């Protein structure tokens with residue numbers, strides 16, 4: 133990955149929600165949104181609660197569809213417009229290119245913490261021993277107690293779950309990383325760890341779009357602050 | 364690792380991969396509104412497609428049509444077979460369809476008794492598929508049966524027990540083992556977790572999830588349970604009264620549903 | 636019509652119309668070795684289970700010049716064998732015999748004679764359950780499809796279950812066979828000892844199931860293979876003992892209890908064969924002697 137390579141190219145994105153079962157109420161959230169992010173750059177979105185930050189991030193992950201506009205993401209030599217790509221194309225993109233740390237961990241019954249964290253790397257065909265080593269390293273850095281690693285995270289505290297979620301998001305060196313308030317329920321020590329992880333990702337050339345409530349995290353990682361309303 | 368991953372991650376040859384199964388203008392109605400119609404989609408190797416919708420929406424009818432068990436009124440199901448090449452299922456010979464069912468395909472029924480022989484041992488249930496494709500060495504058949512019992516977390520000490528002595532969850536896992544022993548490429552599942560206790564469901568789902576990704580299986584799974592769909596499926600088809608109302612990436616359909624019916628379906632389940 | 640037949644009956648009891656219909660079924664069976672041909676079964680003046688299927692076949696192929704032998708488990712003198720023999724003597728006026736060598740038609744229940752059959756003979760089996768796949772698949776529509784498409788993997792399940800349970804293929808009667816590499820066939824409840832005799836037999840073999848109204852056939856010189864596993868090959872029964880009467884060490888033996896103490900001896904199940912050997916001068920060792928010698 134070369135620096136200054138365009139990784140994310142959003143242009144003219146519109147997104148409205150229509151609630152068909154609530155009288156068909158419709159309201160726009162994204163209005164002609166555009167954003168470019170280069171390799172190695174971290175853009176932090178800000179705006180009031182409900183302004184559409186998460187919606188924008190979810191659109192970048194193709195978790196939400198958009199009504200118009202283009203969201204082009206770099207996949208090797210290609211720029212792929214995920215607003216029109218086939219589902220399997222998006223799944224492939226998510227496997228190797230596009231990382232996303234959601235606000236909440238989606239737990240799968242019976243699956244241990246270690247497995248939850250390893251899975252994305254395993255899915256890329258990396259051998260299990262290497263996946264496990266990397267997962268353990270991340271969990272250690274994020275201060276998830278070792279006694280929890282073999283347990284399913286369903287019963288963990290919010291902060292523990294979030295750290296598992298972060299470890300899972302950072303297990304693959306994704307070229308594009310989307311972070312939705314990963315530090316929201318973390319203490320200062322762990323916030324610092326996340327800051328380190330983000331800096332390391334930037335250093336290897338990842339393009340990052342994040343939402344952070346904490347002033348200190350934002351200061352530490354943001355190359356640019358972008359108001360969601362101005363996008 | 365497995366084929367699916369390679370297929371899904373190779374960026375250069377992206378356009379060149381042929382669909383495994385293609386459905387064209389498929390219709391099957393028992394009566395107006397009862398059945399399924401105007402169905403079109405492609406399934407690519409390694410994909411897990413979920414068919415969701417409320418009871419009676421035509422999911423099982425569609426699955427039966429796709430898996431060569433129910434002749435549609437019209438339309439085509441095209442399948443890219445290892446043995447027979449590109450084939451139009453219902454235009455071809457029944458013998459070929461039945462060969463597919465016991466070799467390249469697996470069919471996991473909602474009720475284990477529909478997919479198992481209840482009066483022969485677990486080992487024979489698994490072994491039958493092998494014998495059906497010509498395996499004639501008892502020792503090998505038995506060894507493979509044991510291997511697959513282990514894979515589905517059934518104690519090999521139960522190999523000579525009949526499925527009627529098994530719990531519902533075990534029966535379902537046995538059914539899966541019986542299907543997977545011939546290394547099928549494509550599995551059809553109809554409500555595989557239906558009728559099981561929640562804790563048993565979780566174990567089965569976990570098992571399915573692992574097998575599907577480890578073996579790089581292509582799967583079409585019918586379920587009315589959106590949590591099951593979210594866990595297993597890459598992509599969803601939402602059906603209502605026999606028609607497809609929405610399709611797309613699983614999490615997109617569930618998190619940002621567009622059609623009024625899908626919104627209703629999603630909002631009526633409890634969020635976790 | 637023969638003068639010797641009983642008044643009021645057509646030759647061999649069945650009317651000519653029925654015979655023609657059964658002969659058509661037989662011809663079809665011969666043309667498609669091992670394939671079960673449905674036919675419109677007729678009532679015979681014997682209850683089902685007494686070999687009415689075999690009797691209908693016999694009635695349809697028997698001619699005045701035929702010599703009929705009837706055996707039941709190898710013996711000519713059981714009630715069943717005797718009454719069937721009498722029936723045809725009465726209704727067709729044909730000669731009957733107990734000698735395998737002399738007979739042109741042999742109706743049998745549960746055995747094939749030890750003496751090899753010849754090209755000018757016909758062996759007619761009484762069949763209780765003609766469908767070999769029934770035990771694993773009760774649906775007739777499905778078994779028909781399985782035959783049509785040669786889907787016989789399920790049949791192997793029966794043998795698998797044997798080996799799993801007993802360590803070897805324990806099925807010893809009614810042992811499934813593959814005819815002419817095409818149709819899976821139930822050989823009727825003959826001992827598997829007799830299975831090899833079916834293969835490449837010079838005589839025509841006809842099978843009649845009266846209750847289920849099915850006829851099937853193995854034409855002369857047709858390959859008949861018994862199912863097995865590579866690591867558990869087909870084997871016939873064998874005995875440590877020889878026949879106490881004729882000393883045969885190569886025929887199918889029946890165990891006979893000879894006194895109240897439960898003493899037993901082994902004798903040929905094929906009574907004609909045993910008698911023939913005795914006529915030829917063979918002798919067995921009486922069981923009492925056998926015991927004192929040991």
Ligand SMILES: Nc1ncnc2c1ncn2[C@@H]1O[C@H](COP(=O)(O)OP(=O)(O)O)[C@@H](O)[C@H]1O
Pocket residue numbers: 149161179180181182183184185186187188618619
């Ligand atoms: N799936 C959805 N369906 C309907 N409305 C939604 C959905 N997701 C978000 N919204 C609405 O879109 C608006 C923006 O939400 P969000 O993007 O979560 O804001 P932020 O992350 O900036 O707080 C809110 O009004 C929210 O209720």
Ligand SMILES: Nc1ncnc2c1ncn2[C@@H]1O[C@H](COP(=O)(O)OP(=O)(O)O)[C@@H](O)[C@H]1O
Pocket residue numbers: 393394396397398416417418419420421422423424425
């Ligand atoms: N064999 C059949 N004959 C007549 N109607 C049927 C038959 N099978 C299903 N149906 C009807 O077709 C509709 C769709 O059924 P089905 O495909 O089983 O739905 P689902 O699997 O989504 O519950 C239902 O109204 C059902 O009653």
Ligand SMILES: [Mg+2]
Pocket residue numbers: 185186187
């Ligand atoms: Mg938000």
Ligand SMILES: [Mg+2]
Pocket residue numbers: 422423424553
């Ligand atoms: Mg159904």
Ligand SMILES: [Zn+2]
Pocket residue numbers: 878879880881882883902903908909910912
């Ligand atoms: Zn003798």
